[in-house]
Amino acid sequence: MLESLNNLLPQTQCGQCSFNGCRPYAEAIIAGEADINQCPPSGDAGIARLAEFLGIAPKPLNSQFGEHKPKSVAVIDEAQCIGCVKCIAACPVDAIVGAAKWMHTVIATECTGCELCVAPCPIDCITMIPLENPDFAPTNLHAKQRYEAKTKRKEMEGIEKTERLRQQKARLLAAH
Ligand code: SF4
Ligand code: SF4
Ligand code: SF4
Secondary structure: OHHHHHHOOOOOOOOOOOOOOHHHHHHHHHOOOOOOOOOOOOHHHHHHHHHHHHOOOOOOOOHHHOOOOOOEEEEEOOOOOOOOOHHHHHOOOOOEEOOOOOOOEEOHHHOOOOOOOOOOOOOOOEEEEEOOOHHHOOOHHHHHHHHHHHHHHHHHHHHHHHHHHHHHHHHHHHHO
16 A cells, blocks of 8 residues: 555655655555645645545645645756755756766756755756656656665665775774
8 A cells, every 4th residue: 555655646755745755755644644735746636646545535735835836857057067966965866967076967857856956056056947848757657766776776885885984993903
């Protein structure tokens, strides 16, 4: 049930529902700790799908959590970009490419429009532009797969870093 409910959510991981991603929100709905109308990207149509799945009456989006907006995509002003990589760290679906001190660019076909890269940019060179054709936005399933792949990669990087530090500490202790 959790996976099916999660699959009905937009998978932008934007956090507007007040949970740390779509899956935690789905878990909270199932646990009776959140209402079905807290996801602005879902809008009324998405809320109706949640209500149908759960066999309950739909309700309007709770504006306390934000407004439903048209699908959009992030665009970086590459001439302004200083290559700080903060946007790459913030993007849940690895939709930004670039390297430290080099300009960054958004892969438009991978961008879910979550806006999570906008605030961390120290020079405000990321703008959200409405998509001319919303059909070009990644599907929920595709975004979910990209998010899960990034999450797994970050976990592996964390494990590798811990192991490197452990080995470094062991070498230092052995040297004394
Ligand atoms: S897309 Fe909806 S459910 Fe997912 S994190 Fe954003 S507000 Fe929450
Ligand atoms: S590029 Fe920005 S808006 Fe697009 S998915 Fe990544 S963080 Fe979200
Ligand atoms: S956060 Fe802004 S300045 Fe930093 S790399 Fe991204 S677009 Fe460039």
